[in-house]
Amino acid sequence: NAGVTQTPKFRILKIGQSMTLQCTQDMNHNYMYWYRQDPGMGLKLIYYSVGAGITDKGEVPNGYNVSRSTTEDFPLRLELAAPSQTSVYFCASSAPNQQGPEAFFGQGTRLTVV
Amino acid sequence: AQKITQTQPGMFVQEKEAVTLDCTYDTSDPSYGLFWYKQPSSGEMIFLIYQGSYDQQNATEGRYSLNFQKARKSANLVISASQLGDSAMYFCAMREIIQGAQKLVFGQGTRLTINP
Numbered sequence: 001n002a003g004v005t006q007t008p009k010f011r012i013l014k015i016g017q018s019m020t021l022q023c024t025q026d027m028n029h030n031y032m033y034w035y036r037q038d039p040g041m042g043l044k045l046i047y048y049s050v051g052a053g054i055t056d057k058g059e060v061p062n063g064y065n066v067s068r069s070t071t072e073d074f075p076l077r078l079e080l081a082a083p084s085q086t087s088v089y090f091c092a093s094s095a096p097n098q099q100g101p102e103a104f105f106g107q108g109t110r111l112t113v114v
Numbered sequence: 115a116q117k118i119t120q121t122q123p124g125m126f127v128q129e130k131e132a133v134t135l136d137c138t139y140d141t142s143d144p145s146y147g148l149f150w151y152k153q154p155s156s157g158e159m160i161f162l163i164y165q166g167s168y169d170q171q172n173a174t175e176g177r178y179s180l181n182f183q184k185a186r187k188s189a190n191l192v193i194s195a196s197q198l199g200d201s202a203m204y205f206c207a208m209r210e211i212i213q214g215a216q217k218l219v220f221g222q223g224t225r226l227t228i229n230p
Contacts (some may be wrong), residue, residue, distance in 0.1 A: 031216050042120075042205055043220040050215045058217070090159065094209075094218065103149070103209075103218050105159035 002026050006091050006106035013081040013113045021076040021109050023091030031094045032074040033058075033103070034066065036087040043090060049074055081113045117141065118208050118221035126227045127196050134181070135191040135224050137206030147209040148189040150180065153223070154202040162204075165189060193226075201228045 007022045025032065030051045035043040045058030049068040063085060065077040074093075078085060088110050094103040119138045127133045139148065150162040165173045165180045173180040181190040193200055206221040 033218060035220070042222040043207075045217065045219060048215070048217060056215060059219075088157065092159075092218070094216070096216070102161045102164065103207075104161075108157050 004091055004093050004104050004106040006089075006109050008109060009107065010110045011112070013078075013111065015081060015083065015113060017081050018077070018079045019081070019111075021078070021089055021091070021111075023074045023076070023106060024072050025074075025091075025093040025104070026072065027093060027095070027104065028071060029093035029095050029104075030071070031096075031103075032068065033092045033094075034064070034074070034076045035090045035092065036060065036085075037090060037108075038087050046076065046089075078111075083113050085111065086113045087111060117210075117219045118206055120206055120221035120224050122224045123222070124225045124227070126229060129198060129228050129230050130195055132192060132194045133196050133200075133226065135193075135204050135206075135226065137189045137191065137221060139187050139189060139206075139208045141187075141208065141210050143210045143212070145211060148180070148182070149207040149209070149218075150178070150189075150191045151205045151207060151220075152200075152202045153205065159205075163191065196228050198228050198230060201226060 004025045033048045034046040044060045047066040049055045088108045091106040092103045146167045148165045152160040163175045163178045165182045177194045179192045203223045205223045209218045
């Protein structure tokens with residue numbers, strides 16, 4: 001049982017480059033989330049999705065884009081990478097409350113922008 | 115305004131002692147959920163315990179219990195008989211429904227260090 005899978009695990013980008021962080025879940029969860037975690041800090045919500053075709057901004061969406069064409073996949077796109085986007089990125093998914101409260105996390109992607 | 119506040123950036127505890135990690139929250143939604151996650155140095159997020167806003171009893175999971183005081187909007191994590199392996203970052207989180215969408219927000223975290 002894979003759960004939530006994120007790729008890549010590590011990446012170094014040059015300023016101005018772009019990339020897509022992949023996230024896939026196999027639990028048929030409606031809700032998916034992208035967070036970033038800066039060193040020594042908590043998780044800040046970038047974008048979230050309540051189902052295929054529906055996405056919305058979180059706390060810190062600037063510089064990012066998302067799409068949700070299927071229930072399973074929720075990629076995060078960085079355009080014109082900046083040093084301020086150096087962080088660890090977590091994808092998570094969860095079911096509606098009545099199906100179990102827990103949010104499941106991927107292993108994280110450590111991104112460095114130089 | 116902060117939705118989740120963890121006021122202890124770091125805590126140091128002797129092995130085998132009990133420890134309480136503080137968490138206060140702010141929401142106007144009557145239906146919400148509160149979580150604690152552990153993040154060891156390896157980086158993964160490990161679910162520890164959950165408390166629903168309508169749950170009458172405090173949640174317990176092994177050595178973990180959640181001291182839920184609804185009127186005070188606090189959801190403190192209690193770890194009994196701490197172990198060296200409990201050294202990690204601990205995050206309190208809240209799930210609330212905003213305009214039909216379920217959002218999960220996190221506090222800043224508390225770094226717990228267990229001393230032998």
